[in-house]
Each structure stands twice: as C-alpha cells, then as structure tokens.
Amino acid sequence: KTGDTSRQQNFLFESSVVVFGTIFTVALIASARRLNSMELSRSSILCLLLGCADFCSDVVFARTAWARTEWIGASHAAARQASNIAILSTLFVVLPAVASVFPVLYVLRTQQGFIDAVKFSQHASFFGCVLVLALTNLDLLKLIPWRGRQFDGFPSARVLAITFFTIFAEDLPQAIIQTNSIFFALKLRLDPDVTEPTYSITLTAISLTFSVVSLWWRGFRKLILIQFINTRVNAVL
16 A cells, blocks of 8 residues: 555656646746747747657656666566666756757857847846756747747747757657657566556656657658758749
C-alpha cells in the first residue's frame, strides 16, 4: 500500500509538471503580447505550447526512467539497460538546453538590428527571462520584440532555420529513447519479479506523442516554410 501510494503521488506530481508548464507558457505568451502589442498567429501559439508540453513531458519521462531503476533494483539483469535509458533521457534534456546558449547568442549578435530596442529596454527583465527560457525551447524567441515577424513569427529566415537545433538536438533523440523505453517497459511487465506501474508506460507514451507531434509540426512544417521562402527568393532573383 505504501508503494502504491508513493507511485500515485509520483503520477500526480509528474502530471502536474506538464500542466503547470503549459499554464506558465500561456501566461508568458499573454504577457509578451501585452508588452509588445503584438499579434501571434494561432500556429505560432500552438507551436509554443507544443514546445513547452514536449519539454515538460521529457523532464517527466527522465524522472520516470530514474524511478524505474529503483523499482527494478541493482541486482536485476535489466538494471543496466534501465540505467542507460535514465542517463540518456536526462542527458538529452540537459545538454540541448546548455548547448542552446550558442544559437541564442548568435541570434542576438547577428539579428540585433531587428529588435525593437525601446521595447526591449523598457521591459529588459521580462525579455531577459524569455531569453533564458528560450534555452529549453528556441521557439520562445518569437516573444522577443522583433520589428518584423514575416517568417513564422521571426524577423528573418535565418532565425527560423536556427530553431531546427531543438529538433535535432532534443526532439529526435528523445523520440528514439522513448520508443526504446516503451518496448523495454512492456518486456518488464512479463517479468514476475518486477512491478512496472501502468502509469509509467502511459507517461512515456504521452511524452513520445509530444515528441513525434513536435517533430512533425515544428520540423516538417518549418521545412516547408523554408523551402517556400527559398523558392520565392529564387523566383525574385
């Protein structure tokens, strides 16, 4: 009973992370729209919400992966594989966020002329927080007070292309790890010595869904937009 209660608490906590993250993103978008007096398209808002839900669900997945190593125990034959999944899931949450410092700094350095300096300086603390949060989701750069937003909420095709970093550094690896984790968890359910809670598989499946949808919406859609932009530029030339 104590174990069941603990797992129920884990499930509630992990579910609340995704819900809170989504609510926080909605509040962030609303604040940015008010301060910028800007209008974001529905597709841009959906993209931001998907990015937030994807990151939060990846965090939840990593936590669940570490919890699985405790359920299995160090002496179990599958303990090493469980540890590898937990380590990889954590690395591909932390490392992309750390590495995103470079594309964010690159955007600020090369696209500074597109930023409304007056609005940015008036609300420097808020936009500073946005830049920090953009390390977890580069699409949050849409909330910066750009002078133009003709490239899917960004001021230039270059900034739009840079956001592919999140897709290749986080979304794609996480989708692979989560798929492997689901098959691993299903295999564990056949082992009478291990009690794999159903909610862990459910949370992993939800996280995988967000990763796949994020890959499709933020990846394939942006690829089409960039291809359309290139075609239009070539036509002009």
